[in-house]
Amino acid sequence: MTEETKTATTTISKTRLEILFDGVFAIAMTILVLEIKTPELSDRHSISEMAQALREQVGTIFSYLLSFTVLGIMWYRHNYLYRHFHRITAGMFALHILMLASAAFFPFCAALMGRYPTNLLTMVIYSGCIMIYNWASLASWLVAKRTDSFSPDFAPSTYHRIWRRTLRGGIVLTILFFMCIFNAWTR
Amino acid sequence: MTEETKTATTTISKTRLEILFDGVFAIAMTILVLEIKTPELSDRHSISEMAQALREQVGTIFSYLLSFTVLGIMWYRHNYLYRHFHRITAGMFALHILMLASAAFFPFCAALMGRYPTNLLTMVIYSGCIMIYNWASLASWLVAKRTDSFSPDFAPSTYHRIWRRTLRGGIVLTILFFMCIFNAWTR
């Protein structure tokens, strides 16, 4: 068995993981809207009644926009990582599943944020979900380095730049996460 | 760092944004159907009872067809823009997220339209959502021009033609939007 054949039998298709990844993000983004409920009006023509019903959902609509943006940023950042991968090993796949599980869990976090934005536990869960995504992302970057899975033309400077940026994000999110926990605890 | 490497590190994959975009549209189109509720019949075999239950949902079914068509037209028009892009810059991505947030919000607009077609606020929201999509679309076109992100073989005449068409659409939608607001206000 040549080296190339061996590689082919121990890694998965990069294109297909891309479709799965983009698919999960597209769905997670789109089902956010299911949290915004159609109001029940007693007078079908009443503008003021509908305006009132929508005002009650202003938190959910704000959470929709925020969470859509957060998922958009997650997806955007994944682009910068993913393009440098030459192959996807089993370890990198496992970490991608963890990333996807966080992203697919996000509509629930968004629903909590929409309904209970002032509850401190909401902030813990919301920031925790993003934090897990970010650390899994960093870990997949690390594993790619360990298993030598980068493209041949990959510059070490790029490695360090993305590493620093993702690490910085991870640290900020972790501090935020523990501040939320601390706040929730001492309340 | 060569010019090409720089480009590669400041733009995202055109193919992947395409999958995300098409994915969000496919889902937004398909979850429109979730608004059409299975009727609750007291007599399972009664044709007249089911016909009656469906007649009550005729607004929702009409809104389904209308909104499916609107999303189809949005998607169709995006094709004409997108094919001329050579690369996707961060600004263009941000505008695409705004476009996707409008498109993913559309099932909610469709639900309002289905339940309360005669409420003037429904028209304000429905036309407002399409209007935001259209302006974001025009802005991404403008940003592509500013950041020199068109294909090398891109003809200026094509730029102006698509610009005029999208602008016209934007103006019509904005007039419609403000007419709806005006109507709702003076009611």
Place this chain on the structure above:
Amino acid sequence: MTEETKTATTTISKTRLEILFDGVFAIAMTILVLEIKTPELSDRHSISEMAQALREQVGTIFSYLLSFTVLGIMWYRHNYLYRHFHRITAGMFALHILMLASAAFFPFCAALMGRYPTNLLTMVIYSGCIMIYNWASLASWLVAKRTDSFSPDFAPSTYHRIWRRTLRGGIVLTILFFMCIFNAWTR
């Protein structure tokens, strides 16, 4: 403007329509499962109670399998048409939107079939939805012929074979549809 440029500006990307099409089918297939409701058990450990709850949903589960198969066959047949298209004109796109609107409407038909399999109106709607899909499919085949949108290596014999098969399907479905209407009427 050369012929090729003109073609490029009046047709849409075949690959993108493929993603939209496959996306809508994937979602329509998967949300069929949302009709099967988690039972509410008074005794969480009771096997007989859950078995009873599932027996009550046997129609929905059967409809799930049937509708999944129907969508699978629709998708399968589309493969044979689509591969011969060289380009997608506006008319073909409009017909594809009609096909997709039928396919995305199918989960509602499946829900009716699951809940009210013995109601004649269910059969009218279920067969009607497949029938519309089939005629739209045939029309897109015809329009492709009219607008000369087939691949250069496309054999006329293939055209006639697929035409006959789709026409036959359309006729069978239309007869079925009118038999259902007739039955419902005379009941």
Place this chain on the structure above:
Amino acid sequence: MTEETKTATTTISKTRLEILFDGVFAIAMTILVLEIKTPELSDRHSISEMAQALREQVGTIFSYLLSFTVLGIMWYRHNYLYRHFHRITAGMFALHILMLASAAFFPFCAALMGRYPTNLLTMVIYSGCIMIYNWASLASWLVAKRTDSFSPDFAPSTYHRIWRRTLRGGIVLTILFFMCIFNAWTR
């Protein structure tokens, strides 16, 4: 009609089946989250009340993680099979539809697992669904062999390795399935 033309008219596009497959998995994975319900709190700010509401859903959240992982493993394993296929025949497509029907059914199994993890019938259905997927997967492997649908550079040793692994999985799942049935029966 040459051999190649004949092949083209009796098989479907491998790329498109890939998109459909990955799409169904992406959606099945993402709609798992819809089972986790937003809690209804009497005091919007109460941390303890939300913590309590989430504790009641700990089974659902655990089932979410488990089922996401199971779907991830299914998808991962499909990669190893699928890459060796040179073409997709009608029989292989039918088996893929069975695989997809199992995968799309999985959110229902996950919902049962989340709500009634201690009910023996849940285990029967959950393991049964994975078992059907696995046997359909093995059958598609067998049919590919029979119809000579492997890539030209496909090594027989790879065939036997994947065959053994999938068979082993199938046997383990079947034993598990019948143990669950036996347990449920003798209870």
